Amino acid sequence: MLGSLRDLAPIILVIAFFQIFVLQQPPDNGFSLLIGTLFVVMGLTFFIYGLEMGLFPIGESMAHAFARKGSIFWLLTFAFALGFGTTVAEPALIAISEEASEVAAEAGQIAADEEAMEDYATGLRYTVALSVGIAIVIGVFRILMNWSIHYMIMVGYIIVIIVTSFAPAEIIGIAYDSGGVTTSTITVPLVTALGIGLASSISGRNPMVDGFGLIAFASLLPIIFVLIYGILI
Numbered sequence: 001m002l003g004s005l006r007d008l009a010p011i012i013l014v015i016a017f018f019q020i021f022v023l024q025q026p027p028d029n030g031f032s033l034l035i036g037t038l039f040v041v042m043g044l045t046f047f048i049y050g051l052e053m054g055l056f057p058i059g060e061s062m063a064h065a066f067a068r069k070g071s072i073f074w075l076l077t078f079a080f081a082l083g084f085g086t087t088v089a090e091p092a093l094i095a096i097s098e099e100a101s102e103v104a105a106e107a108g109q110i111a112a113d114e115e116a117m118e119d120y121a122t123g124l125r126y127t128v129a130l131s132v133g134i135a136i137v138i139g140v141f142r143i144l145m146n147w148s149i150h151y152m153i154m155v156g157y158i159i160v161i162i163v164t165s166f167a168p169a170e171i172i173g174i175a176y177d178s179g180g181v182t183t184s185t186i187t188v189p190l191v192t193a194l195g196i197g198l199a200s201s202i203s204g205r206n207p208m209v210d211g212f213g214l215i216a217f218a219s220l221l222p223i224i225f226v227l228i229y230g231i232l233i
Helices: 002-022 030-069 072-088 091-106 114-145 149-164 169-181 187-201 214-232
Strands: none
Touching (some): 114 149, 114 169
16 A cells, blocks of 8 residues: 555656645545545555556466466467457547537537447447457467567558548547557557567567567557548438
């Protein structure tokens, strides 16, 4: 718990400084804020323990198991399901999808009724989830084939630049933000553990060089997919 408190200390100090010295007024419901901060510290502590005891070992053990099994099909199927499943229920993605539907309705891109806005938000969510699933598949396949990640990332951002020039102005910011909301607190540890475990299980792969990078693909492909979604819709 002391470690979590140390990690949160900079945030607490920044808020306290501006509250006391800049705004020069005490916060409302100070006791509630104190209790809430304590809950955050406890939650972060339990979350970190959970990662160390559960998610990281699960990701690595499944990667080792798939490597021993030798089935590329099931490995890639698991990679897609992992990326899609953890993303489609991400709260941040749900929030930005709903906000995007409101913006699209105001801009006249879709009908300003509840059904059309809900369909737009749902389509956006599943578009992003699909892109993350494909991104994890590409990342896993890169580890298997020992491809250089920097060339793939450069090509990806060239595609982003090209597609951006054809996309509606209203979708561009949402598309770029989609790359950030997809890297959730559940996806990141599981996907990272999968990459490291897979790179550790394959002869000739270096976990430090080949094990990381899956999250980069998970942040890149949603931008492309959402831009295309905006063009088509």
